[in-house]
Structures are given as structure tokens and as C-alpha cells.
Amino acid sequence: MNGPEGGIEPWLVELRAKAPSRLELDTDVILVTTLWDLGTTGVTEIDGRLVAGFADRGQAQTAVGQLRSPVLDVTARPVTGSDTEPPATPPSPPTTVRFAVGETVRSISVVAGPTFGHGHHPTTRLALDLLGSALNRASDGRLLSDLRVLDVGTGSGVLAVAAARAGAGSVVAVDVDAACESVVATNAWNNGVEVEVMTGIIEAAIDSPVETPLDQPFDIVVANLLLVDQIAVADTVRRLLAPDAHLVLSGCLIDQADHLLRLHPGLDAERSLTSEDWIAHLLTGCR
Ligand SMILES: C[S@@+](CC[C@H](N)C(=O)[O-])C[C@H]1O[C@@H](n2cnc3c(N)ncnc32)[C@H](O)[C@@H]1O
Secondary structure (H helix, E strand, O other): OEOOOOOEOOEEEEEEEOOHHHOOHHHOHHHHHHHHHOOOOEEEEEOOEEEEEEOOHHHHHHHHHHHOEOOEEEEEEEOOOOOOOOOOOOOOOOEEEEEEEOOEEEEEEEOOOOOOOOOOOHHHHHHHHHHHHHHHHHOOOOOHHHOEEEEEOOOOOHHHHHHHHHOOOEEEEEEOOOOHHHHHHHHHHHOOOOOEEEEOOHHHHOOOOOOOHHHOOEEEEEEEOOHHHHHHHHHHHHHOEEEEEEEEEEEEEHHHHHHHHHOOOOOEEEEEEEEOOEEEEEEEEOO
């Protein structure tokens, strides 16, 4: 079908569980993976429904035929003015990533494409665990929606999207790799959250002559970077911390733990976690 400009009109396929208590659509990896296999341009969860974008009516109708099941209501319709079109997405299946903030366990779906960050690498897992702790501590006496979070070296945006999904009000993601911009946008869209993405090395981005989201300090900064990169960004990261901010550092080997801590002598080590050969720290305090 042709759209208003004479081009192909995108369509949406909507899936609703007939018995919602028995099927959690947004964490159903098989369902989400099937949608990707069928060629979706992006999947998100809206009010208990899974909504998947398709390039045209034909693909959407094929998907409806494949997905028809006794436990699902599946419908297709053209994108309307009130729908936001999903951004183009690298063709790799998503992974489901779970994380906890206090007692609340959440999940997000992540595509990594050409970037680092499918969510299950030990350094990412450690960073997610400590990001959950940081969000929990920072929201003690404050609203999550008042918190500003920065993800340095965002890759797929897995940590940034997790912070936004947890309810952080403002999330900024920076990576030197330009490929991250569309991948992070896709992952944010798929999870129904907003993340502001910047391309460039953080050390240069902070001194931009024009106004940027880095002009205001952050309550939480997370950086999953190799030690060599942690050394390069340490001074910049400290300049970005609000008073009493939380800093999550991951990406370093256990035998580099002390070196990593020495990069931030003014901050207190609150919690450290290890997994396989990797270590991550949660630091707190003034810059
Ligand atoms: C190990 S990956 C982490 C990806 C993701 N945050 C995660 O936890 O899975 C590190 C990322 O940091 C980026 N990076 C390294 N040094 C950087 C710098 N100085 N400024 C911005 N990005 C940087 C790399 O391009 C890479 O995407």
C-alpha cells in the first residue's frame, strides 16, 4: 500500500495475551525473537500489549498469519499520526535483560547490533547490579524522576535504557562510536523510554562551546570501560558528578581493582562486586 507521499506505508502489529496473568508479553523472549525473525523494525510494550513495527502491510499481514495462536489476539493496522514510527534497527535478535532496583525487578529488551552491550557480559551485569544499588540509594528521600543519570561509553545503551526504565528522569548516553546513536535510539524506543545520545569522547564533549546535556551535573554516572579508558576519563567524570553523587565503575579486571579506586581518591567505595575475572565498584561522595 502506498503512503500519503506515494511511498510504502509502515504498519503495526499488535499482540495482546488472552489471559494476561499467564503470559507476560514483554519478557517473552520467544515471541519477541519471532517478531525480529519476521522482520519487525522495532518492538515495544504499551499497556500490556506488544506493538511491533513493519515496513509495509504485506510484512505485517504475514506476521499476523505466523503469530496467530490460541493464547494471543493479533491484529495489524497502518501507522497513524498518533503513532511514533520506530527507528531503523540493525537486524539482530534482542536479548531480555533483567535488573533490580531495591525489591523491584524489571526487564528490558536490547539489540546490540554492531555495538557492545547485549547485556549478559559480566562487566555489564556487574554495572547493572551496581546501577540498581545506586538508583536505590539515590532515590532514598528523592524522587527517581528527579535523578539525572549519565552512561559513559554506552555501547548499545543497555545501562542507559535500564536507568530510564527504572524511572530516572533524565538519562544521557555518550559513546565515541557513532554506530551507537541509532542502536541506543532503537533500544530506547523498544522499551518505551527516552535517552539523550551524544557521539564523541566524553573528555571533548564536556568542553563543547555550545550548550549540551553535560552542562548540568549528574546524580549517577556509570562507566563500563577498560582500565585504559577509565584512566583517560577519570578527571572528566569527576567534573560531571553532583555533590553526593554515585559513580559506578565496571570493565576492569580484579587485579586492577586498586588502580581503579586510586583514580578517584576523594570518593568512598561503598560496594564492590566480582564476576569471573571482573570487578566493579560503587563509589559515593563529593568530587
Ligand atoms: C565495554 S563497552 C560498554 C558498553 C555498555 N555500556 C555495557 O555496559 O555493556 C565500552 C564502550 O565505551 C566506549 N568508549 C571508550 N572510551 C570512551 C570515551 N573516552 N568516551 C566515550 N566513549 C568511550 C566504547 O566505544 C564502547 O562502546
